[in-house]
Amino acid sequence: MKNITKLLIALLALVAISCNVEDVQDRPVIVGVDSPVLTAPSSGTAYVLSPDKADVQAERFTWKSANYGGDVEVTYTVEIDSKGNSFKTPQELGTVKSQNQVSVSVGKLNSAVLALKATPFVASDFEVRIRSNVSTNIMFSNVAGIVVTPYTTETPKLWIPGGYQNASGYGSDWTPSSAPTLLAEGYGKTAFDGYVYFATAGEFLLTPAANFDNKYTKGATAGTLIYNGSDNLQIATPGYYRIKADTDPAKLTYSATKMTWGIIGNATPGGWDTDTPMTYNPTTKKWTVIAVLTAQSAPDNGLKFRANGNWDLNYGDTGADGKLEEGGTNIGTTAGTYLITLDLSNPRNYTYSMVKQ
Numbered sequence: 001m002k003n004i005t006k007l008l009i010a011l012l013a014l015v016a017i018s019c020n021v022e023d024v025q026d027r028p029v030i031v032g033v034d035s036p037v038l039t040a041p042s043s044g045t046a047y048v049l050s051p052d053k054a055d056v057q058a059e060r061f062t063w064k065s066a067n068y069g070g071d072v073e074v075t076y077t078v079e080i081d082s083k084g085n086s087f088k089t090p091q092e093l094g095t096v097k098s099q100n101q102v103s104v105s106v107g108k109l110n111s112a113v114l115a116l117k118a119t120p121f122v123a124s125d126f127e128v129r130i131r132s133n134v135s136t137n138i139m140f141s142n143v144a145g146i147v148v149t150p151y152t153t154e155t156p157k158l159w160i161p162g163g164y165q166n167a168s169g170y171g172s173d174w175t176p177s178s179a180p181t182l183l184a185e186g187y188g189k190t191a192f193d194g195y196v197y198f199a200t201a202g203e204f205l206l207t208p209a210a211n212f213d214n215k216y217t218k219g220a221t222a223g224t225l226i227y228n229g230s231d232n233l234q235i236a237t238p239g240y241y242r243i244k245a246d247t248d249p250a251k252l253t254y255s256a257t258k259m260t261w262g263i264i265g266n267a268t269p270g271g272w273d274t275d276t277p278m279t280y281n282p283t284t285k286k287w288t289v290i291a292v293l294t295a296q297s298a299p300d301n302g303l304k305f306r307a308n309g310n311w312d313l314n315y316g317d318t319g320a321d322g323k324l325e326e327g328g329t330n331i332g333t334t335a336g337t338y339l340i341t342l343d344l345s346n347p348r349n350y351t352y353s354m355v356k357q
Contacts, residue, residue: 034067035139036076036130046123046147047109051187054107061093062101066132066139075133078102080109082116083125083145091115093128110150119208120152121188121247122227151188157347158182158192158216158245162204164235168197169282176210182243183347190248194347195259197240197282203232206245206254216247216254225252240280242313259313261287261342265303267296267333275309278342287342290357298332305342305352315342315350324350 040062047058061078068074075097079090091112094102118124126148130141161176171178182192206216206225217229225245235241235256245254262275268291270276278287296302298320305324307313316328337357344350 030072030134030137031069032066032137032139033069036066036132036141037064038128038130038141038144039063041128041144041146043144044147045144046149048123048149049106049110049151051151051153054105054110056106057103058106058109060101060103061128061130063130063141065100068134068137072134073098076100076102077131077133078104078128079131080112080116080126080128082118083127085127087127087129089116109148113148113150114152117209117213118148118150119214120150120154120156121190122208122214123147123149153187155187156184156189156192156208158247159207159210160194160196160204160243161207161212162202162232164198164200164202164204167199169199169285176207176212179210180345181347182206182245183349185348190246190251192245192247192347193242195240195242195344197280197285198235198238199282200238201234201236203234205232206247208247216245216252219252223253223255225254227252242307259307260309261305261307262309263289263291263303263340264306264314265296265330266301267293267303267331275306278305278340285343285345287344289340290337291340292337293333293335293354295335296330296333299329302330302332304328304330315352317352322351322353324352 041059066074075095077095078093079087080093081087081090093104093108093112096102113126126146127143128146129143132139159176159179159181161174161179163173165171165173165175165179170180180194180196182194184190184192208214214228216225216227218231218233219226237258239258241256241258243256260277262277264270264272264275266272268276276289276291278289280287305315315324315326317323317331318325318328338354339357341353343352
């Protein structure tokens with residue numbers, strides 16, 4: 001038994017010597033000789049992405065092979081990062097082994113640039129390159145600059161940071177994360193709408209994200225915008241405002257209309273001739289009034305919410321679901337004293353309530 005054990009130990013030692021000396025000597029030395037060369041896309045290529053083509057190829061990235069001094073398997077990865085970031089936080093668009101191309105879909109490219117903080121529907125500059133590696137030996141290709149306009153299927157917003165925020169109940173001044181917002185009509189749309197209270201006159205910006213990376217500023221003429229200009233927008237008179245903006249590059253317009261609100265209708269104390277005024281509460285960000293109502297049946301009778309004592313803007317409730325529509329159906333009532341509340345704080349999702357007292 002002892003002889004068998006000694007024989008096994010001798011055999012293991014012989015195998016170890018063979019592996020540690022002869023095999024190592026026979027292995028090829030992996031040396032990075034020539035970096036890969038990115039051949040497509042060319043610098044300056046622009047991509048306007050859209051959700052209806054998410055599964056379609058956006059680009060076929062191609063390159064010339066890297067040279068590692070021998071016949072070895074090379075892993076290639078397509079990387080993208082924001083222009084000027086020196087690939088500190090690259091996103092990967094695809095990886096292959098010993099091949100010279102990667103097909104990248106619209107959806108994949110869109111997800112990557114959004115992860116790099118790109119603003120939907122705004123053209124931004126990026127850089128792409130090829131990373132090659134064999135084990136820990138890594139080489140990088142030349143860099144190509146591209147321009148990508150991403151999309152989102154979420155409804156776009158505009159934030160309204162400014163020097164009015166603290167006094168008006170929107171957190172600290174010039175803080176986008178707590179600023180009120182405007183909402184577009186839908187994804188891919190550029191017409192925004194919403195309401196903001198300015199307790200004081202002050203300057204503000206419109207930003208397409210909750211930061212100052214990009215902004216819409218005051219244009220050369222009244223009611224116009226400039227993308228990433230230098231002059232802040234301004235409200236000269238304190239009050240409650242409806243703000244509208246259109247960020248279509250061919251339009252770039254905005255308006256700020258000061259408003260007061262009231263109820264009107266044959267169910268209200270003033271009938272159809274005189275508004276019963278409501279009061280704004282900066283803490284709750286809602287308009288309220290306590291009023292004695294008579295019983296009236298919609299759609300021909302009842303009440304509506306009306307701005308500035310005229311019919312340029314009014315809200316009714318088409319469908320009687322508690323949600324308001326511009327120019328909607330009259331709101332039916334039963335007799336009694338009610339606390340009536342109008343909530344315009346959620347852009348394009350305006351609601352009301354009537355609570356009997």
